[in-house]
Amino acid sequence: MYLEVxxxxxxxxxxxxxxxxxxxxxxxxxxxxxxxxxxxxTTILRTIAGLENVDSGEIVIDDKRVNELPASQRGIxxxxxxxxxxxxxxxxxxxxxxxxxxxxxxxxxxxxxxxLLNLVGLTGLEKRYPSQLSGGQKQRVxxxxxxxxxxxxxxxxxxxxxxxxxxxxxLRSWLRETISKLKITSIFVTHDQSEAIEVADLIVVTxxxxxxxxxxxxxxxxxxATPFVASFIGESTILxxxxxxxxxxxxPKGAVCAVRPEFIRLFSxxxxxxxxNCVQDGLxxxxxxxxxxxxxxxxxxxFSLVTDYSLERPPISLGDKVKVxxxxxxxxxxxxxxxxxxxxxxxxxxxxxxxxI
Amino acid sequence: MKNTNSIGQALPNAFQPxxxxxxxxxxxxxxxxxxxxVAPLVxxxxxxxxxxxxxxxxxxTEIYTVKALRLTALTTVLAVTCNTLFGxxxxxxxxxxxxxxxxxxxxxxxxxxxxxxxxxxxxxxxTYGRLGWLHPYLVDxxxxxxxxxxxxxxxxxxxxxxFVAREIVPVLAARGTDEEQAAVLMGAGFFTVFFKVTFPHIxxxxxxxxxxxxxxxxxxxxxxxxxxxxxxxxxxxxPLHIEILYNEHKFSESFAVSTILVATxxxxxxxxxxxxxxxxxxxxxxxxxx
Amino acid sequence: xxxxxxxxxxxxxxxxxTMSYLSFIVLIPMFSLALEAAEVGWAGFWKAITDPRxxxxxxxxxxxxxxxxxxxxxxxxxxxxxxxxxxxLGRRIIDGLIELPFALPTAVAGIALxxxxxxKGWIGKPLAELGIAVAYTRVxxxxxxxxxxxxxxxxxxxxxxxxxxxxxxxxxxxLGASKLKIFFKIVFPEIKPAxxxxxxxxxxxxxxxxxxxxxxxxxxxxxxxxxxLMIVTRLEEFLYGQATAVALVMLTAxxxxxxxxxxxxxxxxxxxxx
Numbered sequence: 001m002y003l004e005v006x007x008x009x010x011x012x013x014x015x016x017x018x019x020x021x022x023x024x025x026x027x028x029x030x031x032x033x034x035x036x037x038x039x040x041x042t043t044i045l046r047t048i049a050g051l052e053n054v055d056s057g058e059i060v061i062d063d064k065r066v067n068e069l070p071a072s073q074r075g076i077x078x079x080x081x082x083x084x085x086x087x088x089x090x091x092x093x094x095x096x097x098x099x100x101x102x103x104x105x106x107x108x109x110x111x112x113x114x115x116l117l118n119l120v121g122l123t124g125l126e127k128r129y130p131s132q133l134s135g136g137q138k139q140r141v142x143x144x145x146x147x148x149x150x151x152x153x154x155x156x157x158x159x160x161x162x163x164x165x166x167x168x169x170x171l172r173s174w175l176r177e178t179i180s181k182l183k184i185t186s187i188f189v190t191h192d193q194s195e196a197i198e199v200a201d202l203i204v205v206t207x208x209x210x211x212x213x214x215x216x217x218x219x220x221x222x223x224x225a226t227p228f229v230a231s232f233i234g235e236s237t238i239l240x241x242x243x244x245x246x247x248x249x250x251x252p253k254g255a256v257c258a259v260r261p262e263f264i265r266l267f268s269x270x271x272x273x274x275x276x277n278c279v280q281d282g283l284x285x286x287x288x289x290x291x292x293x294x295x296x297x298x299x300x301x302x303f304s305l306v307t308d309y310s311l312e313r314p315p316i317s318l319g320d321k322v323k324v325x326x327x328x329x330x331x332x333x334x335x336x337x338x339x340x341x342x343x344x345x346x347x348x349x350x351x352x353x354x355x356x357i
Numbered sequence: 358m359k360n361t362n363s364i365g366q367a368l369p370n371a372f373q374p375x376x377x378x379x380x381x382x383x384x385x386x387x388x389x390x391x392x393x394x395v396a397p398l399v400x401x402x403x404x405x406x407x408x409x410x411x412x413x414x415x416x417x418t419e420i421y422t423v424k425a426l427r428l429t430a431l432t433t434v435l436a437v438t439c440n441t442l443f444g445x446x447x448x449x450x451x452x453x454x455x456x457x458x459x460x461x462x463x464x465x466x467x468x469x470x471x472x473x474x475x476x477x478x479x480x481x482x483x484t485y486g487r488l489g490w491l492h493p494y495l496v497d498x499x500x501x502x503x504x505x506x507x508x509x510x511x512x513x514x515x516x517x518x519x520f521v522a523r524e525i526v527p528v529l530a531a532r533g534t535d536e537e538q539a540a541v542l543m544g545a546g547f548f549t550v551f552f553k554v555t556f557p558h559i560x561x562x563x564x565x566x567x568x569x570x571x572x573x574x575x576x577x578x579x580x581x582x583x584x585x586x587x588x589x590x591x592x593x594x595x596p597l598h599i600e601i602l603y604n605e606h607k608f609s610e611s612f613a614v615s616t617i618l619v620a621t622x623x624x625x626x627x628x629x630x631x632x633x634x635x636x637x638x639x640x641x642x643x644x645x646x647x
Numbered sequence: 648x649x650x651x652x653x654x655x656x657x658x659x660x661x662x663x664x665t666m667s668y669l670s671f672i673v674l675i676p677m678f679s680l681a682l683e684a685a686e687v688g689w690a691g692f693w694k695a696i697t698d699p700r701x702x703x704x705x706x707x708x709x710x711x712x713x714x715x716x717x718x719x720x721x722x723x724x725x726x727x728x729x730x731x732x733x734x735x736l737g738r739r740i741i742d743g744l745i746e747l748p749f750a751l752p753t754a755v756a757g758i759a760l761x762x763x764x765x766x767k768g769w770i771g772k773p774l775a776e777l778g779i780a781v782a783y784t785r786v787x788x789x790x791x792x793x794x795x796x797x798x799x800x801x802x803x804x805x806x807x808x809x810x811x812x813x814x815x816x817x818x819x820x821x822l823g824a825s826k827l828k829i830f831f832k833i834v835f836p837e838i839k840p841a842x843x844x845x846x847x848x849x850x851x852x853x854x855x856x857x858x859x860x861x862x863x864x865x866x867x868x869x870x871x872x873x874x875x876l877m878i879v880t881r882l883e884e885f886l887y888g889q890a891t892a893v894a895l896v897m898l899t900a901x902x903x904x905x906x907x908x909x910x911x912x913x914x915x916x917x918x919x920x921x
Contacts, residue, residue, distance in 0.1 A: 051538055051654050071654060072544040084535035088557035097553075098543030149543055379733060386729040387737065389722050393794050394744040396769065397751070397759035404762055443668045446661040453655045454662075465669055468677070471905045473855025475875040476894045479882065480676035483683050488887055490682060491675075515672050537655055547657035569749070576752025578858030583879060596754040596858065603758050603862065612762075615755045622750035629750075630743050 002027035002185050003048070003153060008057035010043055010209075017043040019209040021057070025202065028183045030176070032190055032200035036232075040209040041189045042081075045155050048187070049076050061152060077146030079156040083138045085130040091117075091141050092126035098149035116144040119178065136167045143175075147182070154179070156188035160195060172199055193233050197221075205229050223340060230258045230330040230338045239303050245326060247278035247343035257341070258330040264307035266296060267323040268314050275325065278345025282324040284316060300324050401619050404612035416602075416613035424590045425598035426617065428506065429575050432594060436513045436574040437567055444521025444566065448559075449551065451522075452529040453537070463526075469518045477515050478583025481508055504586030509594060512580040517573045524566035528559050561636035565629065572625045576618065684895055687888035695892035700868055701877055705896070708874040711785055712853030715792035720846045723800025724838065730801070731808040748797050753858030760791050761863045783865030788873065791863045792853040799852065800845030807841045844911055851904040854897060 001024040008021035017040045025031050033041040046052040048059055050071030059066050066074050086094050095116055099109045117123045120140035130138055139159065146154060159175065160168045176199050179186050190196050196203050197217040205212040205220065205228070213225040224230035231238055236258040243251035251257075266282070267273050285304060286297040294309040296316060305324070309316055316322065331341040406413055416422065447466060451459060469477065484491050485502040495502060502508045540550045578596040585592040587601065595618055602611035684692065695701065730742050748756065764771040764781035771781055781787050811834070857875040864871040872880075874897055881890035 049542060051542070053654075071538075071542050076542060078539065078542050080535050080539060082533075082535060084533075084539045086536055086540070086554055089553075097540065097545070101544040101546075101549065145539075145543075382725055382729050383733055383735050385722070386726045386741065389726065390741045390744060392770065393797055394741070394747050396763055397756060397794070398747075400762050400769065401755065401759045439668075443665065446664040446668075449657060450661040450665050454653055454658050462665070462669075465673060467905075468673055471851065471901045473857065473875050473878075473894075473897055473901070475855070475857050475878050476680075476898060479878060479890055479894055480680055482882065483679035483887060483891065484676045486887075488885075490679060511672070515676070518672060534655060541655060547660065550656060572750045576750075576755070578752060578754045579856075579875065582857075583882065596752045599752075599754050599758065600862075608758075608762075611758060615758065618752045618755050622747070622752070626743060626746060626750045629746065 001025060002029075002062060003187075004058070004060040005044070005048065006058040006060065008044065008047060008059070009055045010040075010047060010052065011055055016040075016209045018047070018054075018057075021206075021209070021211050023204045023211055023214045025185060025187070027185055029185055029201050030179050030199065031187045031202040031204060032196035033187060033204050033206060034190055034193060034196040034232075035206035035212075037191055039206040041191075041206045042157055043209075044206070045157055045187060045189050048153070049078050049155055050074050051078075075152035077149070077151035077154045079139075079142045079146050079154070079159055081158040081161055083130075083142040083162075085138055085141055085145070087130050089129075090126065091122065091128050091130075091133070094130070094141055095126075095145045095148050097145065102149055112148055113144075116148055119147075120144045134167075135163045136171060139163060139171060143178075147184070152185065154184050154186040156186065158190060159188050160190070160192075175199065197233070205232065207232075224330060224338045226336055227256070227258065227330075227332040227338050230332070234260050235306070236260050236330070237303075237305050239305075239329075242303075242329070244301060245303075246280045247326065247345040248329070248341065250344065251331065251341075256332045258332070258338075259305060259326065260330075261295075261307045263327050263329055264298075264305055265325045265327070266298065266307060266309055266316065267325065268316070269321050269323060271314070271323070273323065273325070275343075275345050278343050279323045279325050282322050284318055284320045284322060287316060287318055298322060298324060398619060398623075401612050401615050404609055405616045407609045407612075412609060413613045413616075416607075416610040417617065419610075421590050421593070422595075422598060422614050425593045425595045425614075428509065428593065429595040431506075432510050432513045432581075433571050433574040435510050436517050437570050439514055440517055440521050440570055441563070441567060443518070444523075444525055445551075445563075447522040448525035448529050449555075451526055453534060466519050466522050469515050474516055474577065474579030475583060477580040478512055481512055481515070481580075481584050503584050504588065504592060506592060508584040509581050509592055512584045513574050513577050516577050516580050517570045520570035520573065521563065521566045524562050524569075525559050528562045529555070532558055561632060561639070565632050565636070568625055568629050568632070572622060575621065680891060680894065680898075683887060683891040687892060691888055692892045692895075695881075695886075695889035696896055698889075700872065701874075701893055703869040704872045704874045704877045707785060707788065707871060708854055708897075709900075711788040711792055711873070712850050712856075715789050715796055715853050716846050716849040718789070718793050719796055719800045719849050720842055723797065723845060724804055724842055727801045727804035727808055727838075731805055745798050745801050748795050753795065753856070754862070756794055757791060757859040757862035760794060760859065761787070764790060764863065782863055783867075783871065785871055787863040787865070788860055788871060791859040792856060795856050795859050796849035796852050799849040800842060803841040803845035803848070804838050807838050811837055840911055844908055847904050847908045847911070851901050851908075854901060854904075 003025040005021055005023050008018045010016075010018040019040075021040070021044055023031075033044055035041045043052060047054050050066070050069065054067060061074065086097065089097070092113055095113045096109050099112055104112070113126070114123070117126060120143060122137060122140055122144070125133070125137070130141070133141065139162075143156075143159075146156075160171060163171060172195060188199070201216065202214065203217055203220055204214045207228050213220060213229045220229055220233050224233060230236060238256065238258050239245075240256045241254050242248055242257045243253060243255060248257075267279070273279060280300055282298040282300045282305075284296060285299050287309075288295045290308075292311070294311060294316065295306065296309045297304055297306050299305075305326075326343060327346065328340060328342040330338045332338050447462075451462060482503055483489055485495060485508065486492065487503070489503070500507070502511065536554050537550050540554045545553070575594075576596060577594075578600070581594055582597055582600070585594070585597055587593060587597060589598075589601065593601065595614065599611045599614050599618075602608075602614060687695070726741075726745075730738060730745075761768075761782050763769055764774075764787055766772060766775040766780065766782070768782070774781055779786070781790060855875060857873070857879075860873055861876055864873060864876075866872055866876060874893060878890045878893050878897075881887075881893065
């Protein structure tokens with residue numbers, strides 16, 4: 001493992017920002033630290049960079065403990081949330097700053113800055129000042145500035161937070177491509193799960209200063225380890241006491257679960273279905289058009305479930321009676337464990353259905 | 358408010374007295390300003406030139422005036438230089454790090470503003486004067502501070518100590534430390550970070566505070582009067598020289614010498630206003646562009 | 648663990664310089680004050696500060712500073728109002744001149760104000776005909792202190808008025824409040840903390856002022872001597888202990904005022920945020 005964080009602890013007064021944080025990263029990996037605000041993800045990033053001292057724990061880069069190393073000698077490139085570009089220096093001087101402190105010869109600096117300007121697509125803007133750049137351009141400059149002194153690890157703090165939605169899309173895929181092209185080990189912090197899933201190879205989910213789960217986006221989706229992960233990744237509906245749902249009657253009393261939109265399928269009452277015995281009746285409470293799909297809210301007993309409904313299927317409207325099939329759900333066991341549970345009816349019929357994403 | 362009379366034209370605000378009320382308030386303001394701000398300046402000038410140009414010139418170029426002017430200039434330059442260095446250090450130490458006792462430090466820096474200049478002079482007499490507790494050591498080193506130039510400089514430094522720090526601290530505190538952190542991550546040392554990254558953000562505030570500091574330093578009377586001993590030609594600053602001339606009933610001479618200080622303070626005031634405008638403009642243009 | 652490690656550089660250098668400078672310029676000299684007071688002892692201290700001449704000087708200092716601060720609270724508020732809300736010929740000049748008392752050396756201010764207010768002066772003459780003497784009386788001291796402390800109230804009220812959104816006043820007007828009612832119920836509560844801050848700053852500054860006052864006061868014992876002058880007088884008599892005693896009383900007064908100002912500013916800050 002190229003970067004290892006072991007048992008990291010950090011307190012600000014009485015507030016525990018990091019509580020026994022452990023994770024590791026292979027060389028060249030692109031990881032996301034994902035969590036709600038206040039979950040400690042930025043603090044983890046800053047301790048790795050050396051901008052924050054740890055109370056206990058170890059940070060190891062390339063098999064060497066770096067806790068005692070000052071920030072400047074850890075070989076880290078950092079992209080700040082608000083970019084922190086030097087406001088009184090132009091684009092060229094911003095990117096060249098790290099090279100100048102390394103006392104690189106002039107021609108090397110010139111070459112490297114040009115190379116990076118080319119990489120981030122800002123050639124010709126080297127004389128501009130930060131205040132004359134758009135949000136996306138500033139981000140690219142910040143990125144180039146962090147990369148200029150050949151860092152070992154690139155850290156990005158909420159890199160897309162300050163950019164408007166449309167440009168954000170473009171930047172995400174651009175960043176992904178660029179980082180995989182450069183093969184530099186990178187970690188970025190985000191509170192946006194779709195961003196993490198789209199960009200990262202590895203996601204570290206944090207909550208209340210603890211790591212809830214580490215894994216690839218697919219792993220987190222398929223087998224969330226904790227209720228928090230189950231409900232944070234994807235748009236889930238949380239149900240308590242779900243034992244009354246058909247096909248899940250074995251659930252203990254008072255058990256809680258999360259149901260994803262894609263775990264549910266709706267049928268019109270006159271449609272013939274194979275698994276009659278595990279289908280329940282529902283009432284359509286709301287239908288909203290989402291561009292390429294309908295989002296339907298349906299009432300089943302005491303529960304309101306949200307699911308997607310294809311436009312290719314028979315029309316559906318408010319107040320319709322429907323049949324609801326719940327394939328599977330995430331059953332929570334206590335507050336620390338979650339498990340994928342399939343509908344009993346489907347199992348007994350042994351239909352060979354396989355859950356694929 | 359349809360009235361567009363040039364005297365008493367109101368800005369679009371809901372609460373306004375009627376036109377006569379507004380005129381009344383403006384007249385009060387103008388009269389108050391004329392009595393307290395304009396009249397003293399005019400009276401100094403008229404009294405200075407009471408007997409024409411040549412007595413004025415004689416008073417201004419007299420040897421003791423020139424010597425006093427030199428001492429005032431020296432004191433001002435020293436006080437401004439020392440307090441600038443101190444102010445920058447203090448601002449960095451106060452805003453860039455977290456530690457206990459910051460509040461106490463700020464109070465300590467503010468202290469000279471809360472103290473009467475006379476008390477400022479008194480404490481230096483008590484410390485370095487003939488009966489002061491540090492006096493024996495000064496004798497060993499053959500140093501004389503009180504009733505000597507170092508005392509005048511020290512008293513002036515004390516009185517003007519807070520100016521630079523007080524102006525820079527809020528500016529630095531309001532800016533985050535991200536730019537500095539970015540620079541440190543890239544391996545920059547203290548001087549690089551300070552001069553390349555931080556300094557451009559505080560230069561207007563610094564110039565502004567330098568001007569205020571200089572104004573106070575050159576005009577300081579109470580503290581300097583206590584420690585100087587009024588040795589004409591040696592420890593007399595311009596304000597003290599004016600006092601001596603006045604007490605000797607050489608009124609027009611003392612007003613003549615005063616014009617030097619009046620002119621300087623008008624220049625300082627103008628510079629202050631210009632810099633305020635410039636800083637505001639730069640601020641606005643940055644806001645608009647970003 | 649390296650708990651005290653600082654991320655940004657320069658802590659040792661800047662902190663070291665700051666501390667040594669403060670010790671040398673402020674702490675050590677201030678310490679002498681305590682040393683001298685201890686030497687005088689309680690009895691000597693009490694005797695020094697209860698001398699009739701000293702008590703008279705306290706009365707003059709506190710009384711005149713208070714009146715001057717009050718004048719400035721009233722006229723300063725009016726000036727701030729006029730300067731922010733109206734446009735008229737000479738506004739910019741007056742606005743630019745407000746800080747003159749801070750820029751003009753106090754000795755110059757002192758002799759200029761004296762020349763204006765003596766019975767042959769431009770202002771003193773008409774007043775003398777009315778039987779009002781200004782120079783060499785307590786009125787003169789008030790005039791000097793009013794000049795010296797003029798910027799405080801104006802400059803603390805002005806920014807508040809500039810920020811004050813007309814919406815509040817408009818809302819009051821729409822709701823049918825009378826103009827005076829709007830001023831006292833809506834505008835004045837907003838600027839009150841600033842007026843009070845300016846007033847206290849002016850009062851504190853007035854207590855310590857020396858240069859401008861001694862020329863205009865006439866310095867008659869028991870009548871127009873101010874407390875700072877008494878410190879100087881005692882120093883000239885080489886009565887350092889008595890001078891220190893008088894100084895400590897003045898210091899205590901200024902500290903109490905500064906403390907009140909801080910409380911005031913904290914309160915108005917939380918009020919604005921809340």
